[in-house]
Amino acid sequence: MRKIKIIVEKCNGCEECLSSCLFSAIKIENKRVRILDNCNLCGACIDACPFQAIVLEQEEIRVDLSSYRGVWIFVEQRKGEIMPVTYELLGMGRTLANDLGEELSGVLLGSHMRGKAEELLNYDLEKIYLIEDPLLESYRTHLYTQVIVDLVNHKKPEIILMGATSLGRDLAPRVATRLQTGLTADCTGLEIDKKERNLIQTRPALGGNIMARIISPYHRPQMATVRPKVMKRARPGHSKKAEIIEIEPKVSQDNEAVKIISLIREEKEAVDLQGAEIIVSGGRGLGKPENFSLMRKLADLLGGAVGASRAVVDAGWIQPYHQVGQTGKTVQPKLYIACGISGAIQHQVGMRTSEVIVAINKDPEAPIFNIATYGIVEDLHKFLPVLIEKLEERGKS
């Protein structure tokens, strides 16, 4: 059991710790500091105390974790194609494995995936576990969970990374719960504490207002889902040949399970916002719903997708799956063009890690300008037609 302890002799009731607490979990009573029940042991107050009067007490728990070795990444495939996040996991996984002095392995489930597994041999990893069965062709929670849990129990990796995609975030918590181990969602930073061999996982919380560092010191494997488009992609062209190890899965048809009936693809505009390299997003400043045609035109010219603020989605100007932000999608394109979007924190949370942000807004005080790489204080109805025209000319030449 861990707890924050106040060394009464050292505390003079100076109240420095009060403002350091993100959770308002410190109270001063009769000049004595009291830690309330909602303390989450983040330790911010320990650093804040000028008198070293606050300490974190913890019992040493000794568990033998040494039988767990190596780093695994989940190779995500859909319709037989390997998803881009896989290469990002390969890059990150390599660094972690090197820091631990261990092997990096990929785990690939599917049907007729031998060819794709062989393509992965071009990357810097030691093993590929290939698990094939017609039932594994498309992702299904219960079958994938069962196969991965069996393999983990057999091979005992110390770290498992999956992409924080809709698939990864459906699968990882199911696997972690069955394994009774720790899982950290949507990580944007991963590193190894070489002394303790712990995986230090960094992730945003509270809509990006705070960052948290998380470890699972007494459980293995340590599991994390990793936010797509944050980690650097691994490069192919490796001569070292990994070994493909085929594993026979124990799966059977289960009539009580979730069945996939069909897939619905809506018109082209339902494009994968999260996969787009360029996003042109519109907000209230567009004036009326018809003006989204400007967004589409610009997006088409740039080969990008159309995004939207919550305000215009709520107003019914455009379908909800275009919404970027806290209650919409989180995107990290190379270029994000915000047109007539003021940029409330809820919107920023969904797009502020874009590589380049261009903001066009009449209002020079709009918060979007605080995070824009290039800000343009201008009426978008005057600006965009010129931009579109010049891009069209450029396309012709």
Next chain:
Amino acid sequence: MNIIVCIKQVPDTEQLQKVKVDPQTNTLVREGVPGIINPFDENAIEEALRLKEKKGGKVNVLSMGPSQAAESLRKALAMGVDEAVLLSDRLFAGSDTLATSYTLAMAIKRIGPFDLILLGKQAIDGDTAQVGPGLAEWLNLPQITYARKIEVNEDKIRVERVLEDVFEVVESPLPVVVTVTKDINEPRYPSLRGLIRAKKEKIPTWTAEDLPLDKRRIGLEGSPTQVVKVFIPKPPRKGDILSGEISQVVDKLILEMEKRSII
């Protein structure tokens, strides 16, 4: 059909926006920030109420949290759910998603037979999206995440799931755990009658003593993950304002994009 909705009280980020980060201590003051029902959980409540209106039955709502979370349960009652239970105990404090889903699962077993469990796809404070699938695992039930449409026919449920580039239609027997997106519906406002009823209603609080819990699986002890540090991210970059004649600004912008090999 009996539906159980699990909700979480979260800080209202609309309010959080107004909270200044103290440049001296580099911290964020949350004092006075009101709690609201996690927005996606409101969609879950709304969906439960709509299914009940069509199929009959009962809607229970469950929340784990400090005593203030009763306010969110009261709002759910005002929206029209039949019963609410608060899980609150200092022993639950510090629960990660594994301990939370375990505790919720044990409480759900006490509530009794159900056909459907609904939750929001994730909470906007932690953003983990892990409690729904975790709960399904503890209850040994199938799970369907990211629902934008739910239809119930006899003992089967048909759900449209929102994936990155496509909508997937799946079918499952009941009971099942489903997490919903905001596309699924528009949550209703509480009626005046609902508000009056919710005000009078007594919300039972269940503590660790009220459930047959394995104490090693709850609170901090039952949580494999530990938060070792919380910090405020670097303030956002402040970029350049491009100004001048529109056509010059456009040229400048295109040039910058070319330099960065974006276009």
